[in-house]
Amino acid sequence: MSGPAAFVPKLVSALRTYDRAQFARDAVAGVIVGIVALPLAIAFAIASGVSPERGLWTAIIAGFLISALGGSRVQIGGPTGAFVVIVYGIIQQYGLDGLMVATLMAGVILVVMGFAGFGTAISFIPHPLVTGFTSGIALIIFSSQVKDFLGLRMGAVPASFVGKWSAFFEHMSAATPAAMVIGLVALAIIMLWPKVSRRIPGPLVALLVTSVAARLLHLPVETIGTRFGNINASLPHPAMPHLTIEQLTGLVGPAFTIALLAAIESLLSAVVADGMIGGRHRPNMELVAQGVANFVSPLFGGIPATGAIARTATNVKNGGRTPVAGIIHSATLLVVTLFAGRWAAYIPMAALAAILLVVSYHMSDWRGFRSELRSPKSDVVVLLTTFALTVLVDLTVAIGVGMVLAAFLFIRRMASVTNVTVVTDQLDEDGMPRVDERETIDTRRIPAGVEVFEITGPLFFGAAAAFKDTLSSIAERPRVLIIRMRYVSALDSTGMHALSELVHRSRAEGTRVYLAEVHMQPLVALTGSAALDEIGREHLFDSLEQALEAAKTTPAR
Numbered sequence: 281m282s283g284p285a286a287f288v289p290k291l292v293s294a295l296r297t298y299d300r301a302q303f304a305r306d307a308v309a310g311v312i313v314g315i316v317a318l319p320l321a322i323a324f325a326i327a328s329g330v331s332p333e334r335g336l337w338t339a340i341i342a343g344f345l346i347s348a349l350g351g352s353r354v355q356i357g358g359p360t361g362a363f364v365v366i367v368y369g370i371i372q373q374y375g376l377d378g379l380m381v382a383t384l385m386a387g388v389i390l391v392v393m394g395f396a397g398f399g400t401a402i403s404f405i406p407h408p409l410v411t412g413f414t415s416g417i418a419l420i421i422f423s424s425q426v427k428d429f430l431g432l433r434m435g436a437v438p439a440s441f442v443g444k445w446s447a448f449f450e451h452m453s454a455a456t457p458a459a460m461v462i463g464l465v466a467l468a469i470i471m472l473w474p475k476v477s478r479r480i481p482g483p484l485v486a487l488l489v490t491s492v493a494a495r496l497l498h499l500p501v502e503t504i505g506t507r508f509g510n511i512n513a514s515l516p517h518p519a520m521p522h523l524t525i526e527q528l529t530g531l532v533g534p535a536f537t538i539a540l541l542a543a544i545e546s547l548l549s550a551v552v553a554d555g556m557i558g559g560r561h562r563p564n565m566e567l568v569a570q571g572v573a574n575f576v577s578p579l580f581g582g583i584p585a586t587g588a589i590a591r592t593a594t595n596v597k598n599g600g601r602t603p604v605a606g607i608i609h610s611a612t613l614l615v616v617t618l619f620a621g622r623w624a625a626y627i628p629m630a631a632l633a634a635i636l637l638v639v640s641y642h643m644s645d646w647r648g649f650r651s652e653l654r655s656p657k658s659d660v661v662v663l664l665t666t667f668a669l670t671v672l673v674d675l676t677v678a679i680g681v682g683m684v685l686a687a688f689l690f691i692r693r694m695a696s697v698t699n700v701t702v703v704t705d706q707l708d709e710d711g712m713p714r715v716d717e718r719e720t721i722d723t724r725r726i727p728a729g730v731e732v733f734e735i736t737g738p739l740f741f742g743a744a745a746a747f748k749d750t751l752s753s754i755a756e757r758p759r760v761l762i763i764r765m766r767y768v769s770a771l772d773s774t775g776m777h778a779l780s781e782l783v784h785r786s787r788a789e790g791t792r793v794y795l796a797e798v799h800m801q802p803l804v805a806l807t808g809s810a811a812l813d814e815i816g817r818e819h820l821f822d823s824l825e826q827a828l829e830a831a832k833t834t835p836a837r
Contacts, residue, residue, distance in 0.1 A: 289351070290561070306602055306604040306605035308598060309594075309605040310609045312479065314608070314610070314611070317343070319627075320588075321359055327364045327425065328363065332511055333581070337580055337617075338358060338359045338584075340613045340617065341577050342573035342576070343358045343573075343613070344606075344607055346546075346569050347604075347606025348606075349572055350569035351561045352587070353553075353561070353603060354601060355606065356588055358585050359583055360545060360586055361636070362417055363584045365670075369439075369534075370534050372439065374530070381528060381578075383575075385531060385535035387539075387578075389539040390574060391567070391571030399547065400564070402547050407652075408655065410544060412666030412678070413678050413679060415646070415649050415667055416666065416668075416669075417675070419644065420670070423444050428463075428632065428633035429460070432451050434451040458500050462494060463634045464634075465489070466635070469482055469489060470635065473486070479598075487627050490628050490631040491627050502629045503625060503626055504632075508625075509625075510625055513622055515618075516580040521578075537675060541586065542584060545587060545589070548589065556596045659689075669682070692742065695746065700747050700750040701736070730760045730761075730831045732828075733763050735767065737769070738768065744774045759792070760834050761786055762795075763793065765797055783815050796824045797822065
């Protein structure tokens with residue numbers, strides 16, 4: 281979608297035909313999603329290395345802005361598992377102020393991306409790359425919860441993936457039986473509760489049951505309160521971070537990673553939601569809303585946010601059809617945080633770990649990962665490289681290398697599509713077309729001393745070398761070289777340079793070069809270029825017949 285309507289929030293459009301019946305459905309959906317979001321916001325915040333209330337305020341503030349300003353009717357925003365790894369890494373290296381600055385910068389980047397029309401371009405990111413780093417993040421989240429799920433009594437967990445698992449195995453004998461029981465009970469409730477009720481979210485039931493059990497039975501398990509102290513349920517005050525110029529420079533990479541992850545996940549979620557409601561989101565407005573949310577949220581202590589696929593699906597399944605449901609979801613979280621937030625201190629860490637283990641399982645999409653392994657080899661290389669770099673090195677590196685690798689493999693694949701063939705060889709010695717070639721060559725006769733080559737596919741930088749190699753294989757230099765370009769759909773500057781080099785070299789060898797049947801895009805690209813000056817406008821012909829007629833009157837060398 282383009283034009284002014286592309287930057288109109290869906291809330292504005294939805295309110296034009298809004299009625300009480302839809303408000304009732306949105307209210308029910310909003311309250312349910314708010315309850316679902318409560319344990320997830322706390323769990324994602326803790327897994328990211330920040331206090332629980334930061335996750336809650338992210339869901340409240342960012343969730344409200346994403347719904348109020350977004351380009352999707354049913355998108356629910358907030359903290360998600362995709363950010364856990366990058367947020368944890370930024371905090372370890374730059375602290376909370378560094379996270380705030382990186383998120384603010386990401387917000388600005390997202391707004392710029394939206395107004396620049398990048399919303400539709402995000403769909404061009406290869407699926408193997410998305411699957412690779414999503415599965416990698418899921419594995420890292422899973423690994424980060426092993427300590428709390430088992431109640432391992434150990435010091436700080438190593439940052440590296442291999443180091444984590446080595447430390448876990450070394451301290452396996454120090455597991456806490458009570459924490460393991462709490463974790464397993466929570467896991468069982470989450471998995472089995474949907475058979476009892478789909479209205480009341482299983483994670484919430486798991487937290488309530490395990491918190492009450494741990495409190496009444498005086499179980500020796502770590503809770504949110506014992507690790508973080510009492511949760512500050514009061515309204516946060518805006519604050520600006522303090523960082524040096526050197527630190528700001530170092531945060532550019534993480535900021536772009538946050539922006540890219542937010543863009544990809546929010547638009548994927550919006551696409552999934554479109555399929556569920558038969559709608560159509562406004563991708564560029566969605567990016568603008570994500571940018572505003574990620575700029576405002578850290579000012580109030582929040583962490584990065586984006587569209588959450590699971591919560592968005594929950595919203596749709598419970599009747600939400602307008603952004604009002606998302607706004608009510610934020611209001612529900614606000615009320616719960618202000619009036620019942622202090623009770624969250626009794627939640628066992630093992631129960632939160634169980635929630636995140638389930639999240640990581642669903643996030644891994646192992647079936648999709650397995651099916652991608654049966655894709656072409658180039659896609660498998662992108663998938664496994666991105667996955668390995670995400671797990672073993674760094675998410676920022678994984679995305680950067682994955683994008684570059686996917687681009688190179690795509691260029692290689694596109695270059696193989698471009699072919700340069702000798703049309704002259706398609707004629708018999710009498711100058712007549714061979715069998716099955718009448719549509720291609722018709723019944724024309726190629727004059728002596730004339731060679732005709734045909735290019736099929738885009739003539740761009742990836743195919744320029746093959747073009748040069750093929751034409752350099754001409755044994756005897758002809759009087760006229762005709763290049764038929766009826767199937768050349770695109771021409772870039774490298775392709776034009778290759779043509780210019782060919783004309784310059786051929787002229788020195790006494791050969792004239794004619795171009796025939798040049799289509800619109802290549803013709804527009806050539807117009808006004810130095811390549812056209814080299815070729816000469818008089819050597820461009822609308823048809824091969826015209827080029828052959830001109831070749832008949834072209835004098836010999």
